Amino acid sequence: MGKAVIKAADSAGLNIVPLSFGSAVENGKTVQVCGKDILIHGPDDRENVLASVFDEHPNLVVVDYTVPSAVNDNAELYCKVGVPFVMGTTGGDRDRLYKTVEDSKVYAVISPQMGKQVVAFLAAMEIMAEQFPGAFSGYSLQVMESHQTSKVDTSGTAKAVISCFQKLGVSFDVDQIQMIRDPQRQLEMVGVPEEHLSGHAFHMYHLTSPDQTVSFEFQHNVCGRSIYAEGTVDAVIFLAKKVQSKADKLIYNMIDVLREGNMR
Template identity: 85%
Template sequence: MALLLKAPCSGISQLEKTQIFKKQCFSLGNVNNNNVVFSRPRCLVPVVLSMSSTTKPIQELETPSSKNFNIPIMVNGCSGKMGKAVIKAADSTGLQLVPASFGSEEESGQTIEVCGKEILVHGPSDRESVLASVFDKYPNMIVVDYTVPSAVNDNAELYSKVGVPFVMGTTGGDRDKLYKTVENSKVYAVISPQMGKQVVAFLAAMEIMAKQFPGAFSGYSLQLMLFCIKVLESHQTSKVDTSGTAKAVISCFQNLGVSFDMDQIQMIRDPKQQIEMVGVPEEHLAGHAFHMYHLTSPDQTVSFEFQHNVCGRSIYAEGTIDAVIFLSKKVQSQADKRIYNMIDVLREGNMR
């Protein structure tokens, strides 16, 4: 089974590029420096089930029948690429954009213009007073958090203290402390490191399979490659953390009987390799996530491949907006449950 989420590119097709790349990478021996560490099995009878969809630019998702939900939304981290993508998705959906956002101290006082709307960025020093004032003006407001990982816990404590419901797509931070903070405050929140609805659905299916058929892949070996740059800034040279989605999929495979350690994950970060070998469109080098999971039977006569490729940020932005609409309904209905994830959003149905 392969889940393939891809963006169109000119010339050779994405599938052809992926097939060429797999032939190249699986024929390589052990290579260091974050390059491929796969070797091609001698004899394989591949079993591949493929689901394919194409992510569309946000503007193409607009339709004349789009609903105007008129939900006030405050996007923190609005100067970042993910924050801007969420604002565009919110604007096309008809949500009411609050003209205030939180950012770094260096960004404090700056005005960011997105979709013809101006947003004033506030620094850390006056966050609590600003949030309380904005929440008083927009009592039905939902906050969306796409700030830096180091701000996760402080931001959650702030939202919980003021009592503002929020959707957090930012990864990192102390996750146990994050959930404890929100649970103690009884504020409504959707917390999910993966906001792409289709990818979340794939993860849910994997979890169901792992629970219902434990050990189904016992003895199989797993090879995993990540071609992933979540957010690449021109000044950022630090190593990118391992994908949380990959960790979740690996956990499912482990429950299915596959022996695999997280440190076996191989990452391709070199832009030239990403273009020439992987087939990442050049315009998406700054924002893409290509994952390939390759399973091989003990006698090397059967192989399975699971793959999900995402270009751009529209899949995450659209999922975030669905989470905002979902959470707004939960707040209005005063639901007993307070903390949700994207699987809860998917189960609710009625998404755009």
């Protein structure tokens, strides 16, 4: 995701600060993306490094695509330094995440789903759930989501969609989600193209009426990461404007970005 965001940001004409954080074994390494050498810093001195970069680039916006176990520590770092950030990483303690940002008065876009079109679908689901509660009462639900093996947590998008179905009257627990992470099953059962096994998001939601005579199916399949990278760049531009205008609201999501319009 980091490489995809760099490419999208470069295409949008944003100034990319050639710096990233990684593990201790990656400290001092460089990764070349879009002709730029991105220097990776380990965890030991990252507060000083980030503070120094923020002093040099006061309009800096950090983009976070890491792992669930890093979400809260990373957010606390950004808030301690005072740098605005876009959090595309799912998982972690979300209540703690929001409280950290609120207490620090730092601007942030936090969203488990950065793909604009998928977010629009989620918004439509939320509107339906709000306006027609109980419309699917009694219906059974099957949910399958397939992601690359490196995604260790359950899809935040799937959780959000399930929440809408619950408001629509469907009884379903998140632990009933069928998570597919095995590449062979993804090829044979899900139909993921082989070239996208390392980066994809296939979701299927199947509803069936109590008497089995009516069924609905919602599906969204994403190959690659460009959809998330493009949405992330829009979120960065959106957040930079909020910081510049000293907006009263501090925490935003991708629906806020969509509503603002003027996206690439």
